[in-house]
Amino acid sequence: MSTTNNPVLDAQNISVVFGGLVAVNDVSFTIPEGSIVSLIGPNGAGKTTFFNVLTGLYQPTSGDVIFDGEYITGRAPHKIASGGLARTFQNIRLFGMMTAQENVMVAMHSKMSAGVWSTTFRTKKQKREEAEAKEFAQELLDFVGIGKTTHEYARNLSYGDQRRLEVARALALRPKVVLLDEPTAGMNPNESAAFVEFVRRLRSERGVSVLLIEHDMSVVMQVSERITVLDQGQKIAEGTPSEIKNNPRVIEAYLGKSGSEASQNVN
Amino acid sequence: MAEETKAAAPAHTSSSNTKWAIGFITVVLAIYAINKFYLPTAPVQVKTFFNSWFSLTSMGEIMIYILMALGLNIVVGYAGLLDLGYVAFWALGGYVAGWLMSGHFDQWTVNFFGNPPAGLPNGIHLNFLLVLVLGGVFTAIWGVIIGAPTLRLKSDYLALVTLGFGEIIPQVMVNGEDIGGFNLTNGTKGINPVDNIKLFGYEFGPFALADKFLIYAALAGLMIILSLRLRDGRLGRAWLAIREDELAASMMGVPLMRTKLASYAVGATAGGVGGVAFATLIGGVYAERFNFQVSIIILSMVVLGGMGNVWGVLVGATLLAWVNNTGLVQFGNIINSATGKNIDFPSFNFLIFGVLLILMMLFRREGFLPEARVRLIMHEEEFSEVAVVTDDIEVEGVHHHEHN
Numbered sequence: 278m279s280t281t282n283n284p285v286l287d288a289q290n291i292s293v294v295f296g297g298l299v300a301v302n303d304v305s306f307t308i309p310e311g312s313i314v315s316l317i318g319p320n321g322a323g324k325t326t327f328f329n330v331l332t333g334l335y336q337p338t339s340g341d342v343i344f345d346g347e348y349i350t351g352r353a354p355h356k357i358a359s360g361g362l363a364r365t366f367q368n369i370r371l372f373g374m375m376t377a378q379e380n381v382m383v384a385m386h387s388k389m390s391a392g393v394w395s396t397t398f399r400t401k402k403q404k405r406e407e408a409e410a411k412e413f414a415q416e417l418l419d420f421v422g423i424g425k426t427t428h429e430y431a432r433n434l435s436y437g438d439q440r441r442l443e444v445a446r447a448l449a450l451r452p453k454v455v456l457l458d459e460p461t462a463g464m465n466p467n468e469s470a471a472f473v474e475f476v477r478r479l480r481s482e483r484g485v486s487v488l489l490i491e492h493d494m495s496v497v498m499q500v501s502e503r504i505t506v507l508d509q510g511q512k513i514a515e516g517t518p519s520e521i522k523n524n525p526r527v528i529e530a531y532l533g534k535s536g537s538e539a540s541q542n543v544n
Numbered sequence: 545m546a547e548e549t550k551a552a553a554p555a556h557t558s559s560s561n562t563k564w565a566i567g568f569i570t571v572v573l574a575i576y577a578i579n580k581f582y583l584p585t586a587p588v589q590v591k592t593f594f595n596s597w598f599s600l601t602s603m604g605e606i607m608i609y610i611l612m613a614l615g616l617n618i619v620v621g622y623a624g625l626l627d628l629g630y631v632a633f634w635a636l637g638g639y640v641a642g643w644l645m646s647g648h649f650d651q652w653t654v655n656f657f658g659n660p661p662a663g664l665p666n667g668i669h670l671n672f673l674l675v676l677v678l679g680g681v682f683t684a685i686w687g688v689i690i691g692a693p694t695l696r697l698k699s700d701y702l703a704l705v706t707l708g709f710g711e712i713i714p715q716v717m718v719n720g721e722d723i724g725g726f727n728l729t730n731g732t733k734g735i736n737p738v739d740n741i742k743l744f745g746y747e748f749g750p751f752a753l754a755d756k757f758l759i760y761a762a763l764a765g766l767m768i769i770l771s772l773r774l775r776d777g778r779l780g781r782a783w784l785a786i787r788e789d790e791l792a793a794s795m796m797g798v799p800l801m802r803t804k805l806a807s808y809a810v811g812a813t814a815g816g817v818g819g820v821a822f823a824t825l826i827g828g829v830y831a832e833r834f835n836f837q838v839s840i841i842i843l844s845m846v847v848l849g850g851m852g853n854v855w856g857v858l859v860g861a862t863l864l865a866w867v868n869n870t871g872l873v874q875f876g877n878i879i880n881s882a883t884g885k886n887i888d889f890p891s892f893n894f895l896i897f898g899v900l901l902i903l904m905m906l907f908r909r910e911g912f913l914p915e916a917r918v919r920l921i922m923h924e925e926e927f928s929e930v931a932v933v934t935d936d937i938e939v940e941g942v943h944h945h946e947h948n
Contacts, residue, residue: 359797
């Protein structure tokens with residue numbers, strides 16, 4: 278799929294300072310509509326901080342985030358999420374004691390309208406809304422491949438299924454962009470390979486743009502159309518996978534100064 | 545995933561709800577029938593037994609406590625917000641009944657389908673059902689007023705602020721007999737009598753206790769339905785999500801403040817309705833009844849019964865309310881007469897509740913009748929043993945990690 282130049286998400290000159298520590302330093306970054314892009318960098322490079330700025334969890338010290346044509350800097354996280362910017366978490370944050378179905382349905386909260394009154398009296402509208410939500414939840418659980426776990430508690434699911442459930446839950450927001458924070462952490466090579474296919478299906482079947490934070494280089498190189506590299510809070514490189522692979526600054530950031538033989542590892 | 549763990553999953557099955565509902569209705573109707581049809585002609589010993597162990601006043605009180613405990617359960621059990629000042633809503637509801645169903649404001653004479661005592665038309669006398677609604681609305685508004693600034697706080701601070709609120713409102717009531725010359729609450733003397741309930745032409749006076757009991761049971765029943773249905777709807781899911789992981793909930797588009805406020809308002813409404821009902825049960829409103837201990841008792845009902853589970857809270861409320869208003873006195877009498885001592889057992893109620901709560905926290909933290917999901921987390925080791933055998937290594941690792 279070719280990417281258009283229209284950015285669905287545009288972060289301009291983002292800086293985040295915690296006390297004296299500059300976690301993110303003047304980083305600009307765009308996600309073209311319909312693209313799959315990755316954010317990589319060594320541990321502590323500021324990737325997750327940057328993620329948290331995009332989703333409204335942190336206020337940037339300076340800079341702006343434009344999502345779907347609107348400034349969302351400083352907007353409440355729940356509004357950004359219901360506006361169509363969904364995420365998963367590096368350390369899985371499901372609602373463990375709720376069923377898989379309920380987990381997904383929580384994310385439909387902003388698209389539903391039932392209140393105390395209509396829920397207590399089970400109005401026609403409420404029943405229909407609830408039935409549609411359940412149907413959509415099942416569709417999403419099927420999509421991520423855990424359609425049989427509908428009524429199981431999230432905490433009882435296997436690790437891989439929990440990761441899938443996080444994606445299903447994010448998709449329930451009917452997002453335009455999904456941010457996946459280290460989705461292959463803890464996966465074996467076979468699962469990681471399958472994940473590459475899954476990300477492509479995310480785009481083609483659910484119509485979302487995808488931003489990945491990822492450590493598994495083979496996944497990143499296979500799936501990304503563009504890659505941005507952060508190191509110590511700064512953007513050190515940006516480009517296609519092949520450009521990034523051969524970028525001396527990237528190799529240096531990952532592997533230290535004597536990078537020529539190390540570049541084979543990145544390959 | 546293992547079949548064994550699957551069996552523990554669906555918690556709030558509708559079939560068990562039906563069983564419990566039938567049980568509740570049966571018990572209520574049995575109490576009503578015994579008191580209405582059997583006791584008037586029963587032998588004196590039977591009458592005395594029922595009146596001392598299961599008096600209708602105590603049964604009515606239990607129903608009102610069920611209503612209020614379920615209200616607090618929405619705040620504490622569903623949304624996970626610790627509220628130590630719930631008595632304030634009970635007090636506010638009580639005073640709404642005092643203001644709108646008595647001769648207290650004798651400078652005005654209002655009668656809207658009300659039931660003023662014969663020959664005393666002064667004061668505001670509104671219909672009981674209307675006062676129930678107004679009491680609920682009034683306390684809901686107060687819930688929002690109190691909640692809006694405080695629900696931003698983290699849980700410990702929220703507990704402190706609600707604790708203060710629970711102290712302030714009753715104090716205002718105690719001292720409210722002369723607010724710039726206006727007698728709002730009649731101070732420590734309280735407001736009495738509150739009008740008898742009159743519905744559809746029938747009056748339920750002090751001796752129509754069986755019928756009044758049925759009215760209070762109906763209110764409790766409505767609250768049960770409301771609790772169960774909300775739990776399975778959009779709001780209930782959002783509350784549970786907030787209880788589990790506030791940050792993740794907000795990242796899934798749940799507006800935290802609004803959702804918390806909704807739980808607070810629903811809880812407050814139940815407290816207010818309970819306050820109105822209680823004023824009609826005892827025929828008056830007395831400031832000194834609205835003390836901190838009530839907040840703690842109602843909270844204990846929620847915790848003891850099984851936080852979050854409607855039926856558990858119902859059992860907790862029934863047990864504690866009964867022990868508090870009847871059990872301690874009666875067992876105390878038995879022990880006193882057997883030992884020849886003269887111990888004032890009811891004055892030990894908080895010692896007993898305290899010990900009970902400590903024992904619960906040590907041995908059965910999830911309450912008598914927990915939600916299945918709560919039992920799951922509290923007894924995770926038993927469940928994870930099953931999981932470890934059947935799961936892949938990763939999951940074993942996760943469980944192991946959580947134990948540490």
